[in-house]
Amino acid sequence: xxxxxxxxxxxxxxxxxxxxxxxxxxxxxxxxxxxxxxxxxxxxxxxxxxxxxxxxxxxxxxxxxxxxxxxxxxxxxxxxxxxxxxxxxxxxxxxxxxxxxxxxxxxxxxxxxxxxxxxxxxxxxxxxxxxxxxxxxxxxxxxxxxxxxxxxxxxxxxxxxxxxxxxxxxxxxxxxxxxxxxxxxxxxxxxxxxxxxxxxxxxxxxxxxxxxxxxxxxxxxxxxxxxxxxxxxxxxxxxxx
Amino acid sequence: xxxxxxxxxxxxxxxxxxxxxxxxxxxxxxxxxxxxxxxxxxxxxxxxxxxxxxxxxxxxxxxxxxxxxxxxxxxxxxxxxxxxxxxxxxxxxxxxxxxxxxxxxxxxxxxxxxxxxxxxxxxxxxxxxxxxxxxxxxxxxxxxxxxxxxxxxxxxxxxxxxxxxxxxxxxxxxxxxxxxxxxxxxxxxxxxxxxxxxxxxxxxxxxxxxxxxxxxxxxxxxxxxxxxxxxxxxxxxxxxxxxxxxxxxxxxxxxxxxxxxxxxxxxxxxxxxxxxxxxxxxxxxxxxxxxxxxxxxxxxxxxxxxxxxxxxxxxxxxxxxxxxxxxxxxxxxxxxxxxx
Ligand SMILES: Nc1ncnc2c1ncn2[C@@H]1O[C@H](COP(=O)(O)OP(=O)(O)OP(=O)(O)O)[C@@H](O)[C@H]1O
Ligand SMILES: [Mg+2]
Numbered sequence: 028x029x030x031x032x033x034x035x036x037x038x039x040x041x042x043x044x045x046x047x048x049x050x051x052x053x054x055x056x057x058x059x060x061x062x063x064x065x066x067x068x069x070x071x072x073x074x075x076x077x078x079x080x081x082x083x084x085x086x087x088x089x090x091x092x093x094x095x096x097x098x099x100x101x102x103x104x105x106x107x108x109x110x111x112x113x114x115x116x117x118x119x120x121x122x123x124x125x126x127x128x129x130x131x132x133x134x135x136x137x138x139x140x141x142x143x144x145x146x147x148x149x150x151x152x153x154x155x156x157x158x159x160x161x162x163x164x165x166x167x168x169x170x171x172x173x174x175x176x177x178x179x180x181x182x183x184x185x186x187x188x189x190x191x192x193x194x195x196x197x198x199x200x201x202x203x204x205x206x207x208x209x210x211x212x213x214x215x216x217x218x219x220x221x222x223x224x225x226x227x228x229x230x231x232x233x234x235x236x237x238x239x240x241x242x243x244x245x246x247x248x249x250x251x252x253x254x255x256x257x258x259x260x261x262x263x264x265x266x267x268x
Numbered sequence: 269x270x271x272x273x274x275x276x277x278x279x280x281x282x283x284x285x286x287x288x289x290x291x292x293x294x295x296x297x298x299x300x301x302x303x304x305x306x307x308x309x310x311x312x313x314x315x316x317x318x319x320x321x322x323x324x325x326x327x328x329x330x331x332x333x334x335x336x337x338x339x340x341x342x343x344x345x346x347x348x349x350x351x352x353x354x355x356x357x358x359x360x361x362x363x364x365x366x367x368x369x370x371x372x373x374x375x376x377x378x379x380x381x382x383x384x385x386x387x388x389x390x391x392x393x394x395x396x397x398x399x400x401x402x403x404x405x406x407x408x409x410x411x412x413x414x415x416x417x418x419x420x421x422x423x424x425x426x427x428x429x430x431x432x433x434x435x436x437x438x439x440x441x442x443x444x445x446x447x448x449x450x451x452x453x454x455x456x457x458x459x460x461x462x463x464x465x466x467x468x469x470x471x472x473x474x475x476x477x478x479x480x481x482x483x484x485x486x487x488x489x490x491x492x493x494x495x496x497x498x499x500x501x502x503x504x505x506x507x508x509x510x511x512x513x514x515x516x517x518x519x520x521x522x523x524x525x526x527x528x529x530x531x532x533x534x535x536x537x538x539x540x541x542x543x544x545x546x547x548x549x550x551x552x553x554x555x556x557x558x559x560x561x562x563x564x565x566x567x568x569x570x571x572x573x574x575x576x577x578x579x580x581x582x583x584x585x586x587x588x589x590x591x592x593x594x595x596x597x598x599x600x601x602x603x604x605x606x607x608x
Contacts, residue, residue, distance in 0.1 A: 102505075
């Protein structure tokens with residue numbers, strides 16, 4: 028078996044005095060599409076932020092593409108080939124759509140063919156290419172945040188709840204975008220509360236609770252096992268009922 | 269339902285990029301002052317003086333607002349780079365007295381440009397050292413920043429004392445920049461004030477060009493909004509910050525040269541004196557906003573000049589009052605920068 032692209036081994040993260048991640052272990056295989064599930068406050072965002080070096084792991088190691096990146100500064104981790112789409116979108120609202128994409132393209136120039144592809148997925152971005160991102164609607168901002176991660180090929184894309192609060196019509200386009208990115212060879216780690224969307228996209232699933240991983244396996248297995256779903260995600264479903 | 273939401277997404281229109289209200293407000297202040305002052309030529313003199321002062325304040329404040337916006341660093345030491353810049357112009361003025369007194373406007377311009385270049389280079393170097401030695405150890409600790417940067421200011425002030433003495437130094441404007449220029453019947457404006465306006469406009473345009481047309485500029489604007497995301501895109505915000513800090517110190521030095529000529533007297537404490545005004549401008553304009561910094565500078569200068577004429581007793585508190593009024597209207601300043 029080839030080396031996994033990303034490995035978390037015994038990762039603990041403290042935020043201030045709070046012990047948030049309490050030993051997180053999982054691996055992400057190259058080319059896989061992993062969905063990270065878990066109820067509110069389980070530590071999903073903290074996990075992604077710790078991978079990016081935005082929170083520091085207080086214990087354990089994170090390896091990416093064969094290298095230990097645990098203590099590396101965030102820009103180095105990003106440059107090693109990880110794109111990050113945070114929970115709150117974080118588009119630069121004072122910059123235009125174009126400028127947001129220019130900064131995301133580390134090569135310095137936007138690849139025309141790739142831009143065409145992004146426009147075909149998210150036509151709104153083409154229409155508002157020279158408008159400040161702050162004037163976009165919530166859905167369009169989310170599209171821009173994802174486009175920023177797709178504007179150049181990256182080895183790993185981390186996406187935090189992209190469908191939160193979005194109209195289903197837009198979610199459809201987003202799912203399509205991730206599918207195509209995956210077919211193009213990207214490895215994706217997606218945090219998603221929406222199990223329906225998660226099932227359509229993921230081939231692997233990781234479930235966490237209270238700062239620990241409570242389940243790892245194939246998506247097909249979890250999708251087929253209603254009892255397991257109930258046990259792992261029941262709490263989450265109740266909360267949303 | 270779904271379709272309606274989707275439709276709204278489709279038709280969302282981008283708002284215009286420039287918020288005109290603060291600009292109109294500034295023009296309004298000038299227009300309202302005209303009948304209060306009564307005489308058009310007096311009003312014109314005061315307004316040009318305010319524009320000159322405003323542009324110089326803008327030059328001095330622009331670096332501070334970016335430093336604050338980008339790294340959330342409160343730098344009370346900023347004022348000392350103004351003094352450093354002003355005093356460094358002596359290094360040019362003393363040996364080149366002949367150029368200053370020369371009737372050739374080209375030599376006059378050359379001496380001003382040399383003063384500016386030398387002042388910017390040396391205050392930039394001071395800025396580099398200041399960032400490394402004084403600011404770096406106190407990131408994210410506001411109280412310490414205030415104390416430590418104040419300390420740095422005092423140390424550099426004392427250095428100026430040692431080298432240039434404690435008493436005020438008078439400097440002469442280059443020959444062709446002295447006196448007034450008649451620009452209409454009854455209307456005379458001081459030449460140097462026009463030069464200050466021109467220099468200020470050049471600096472503003474250059475900054476806009478860099479901020480809007482270069483990658484570094486984009487990164488600075490992005491970093492003011494959300495430094496974390498800039499890092500997550502793979503850029504080292506620290507390096508960017510050092511660059512901005514040095515540029516901001518150099519601009520303060522440039523402002524110091526212009527301010528020194530404006531007053532024609534240099535004192536070691538001159539930077540600290542204008543620092544209060546600069547902080548007011550940065551707060552009024554919106555922390556991190558260059559456009560806000562410009563409008564804030566002009567507004568502060570106009571109000572200061574008009575009230576000094578109309579009601580000298582009020583002049584002292586007029587800027588504080590202006591700041592309170594602006595903050596009551598827009599608590600984040602005239603041009604709030606969206607922060608994450
Ligand atoms: N900056 C912070 N300071 C203190 N505690 C925090 C901070 N950020 C997160 N936490 C806590 O860490 C825990 C995990 O938060 P995290 O945001 O990682 O959860 P999540 O799984 O992403 O939840 P959600 O589904 O709501 O996004 C929560 O209990 C949260 O309250
Ligand atoms: Mg989260």
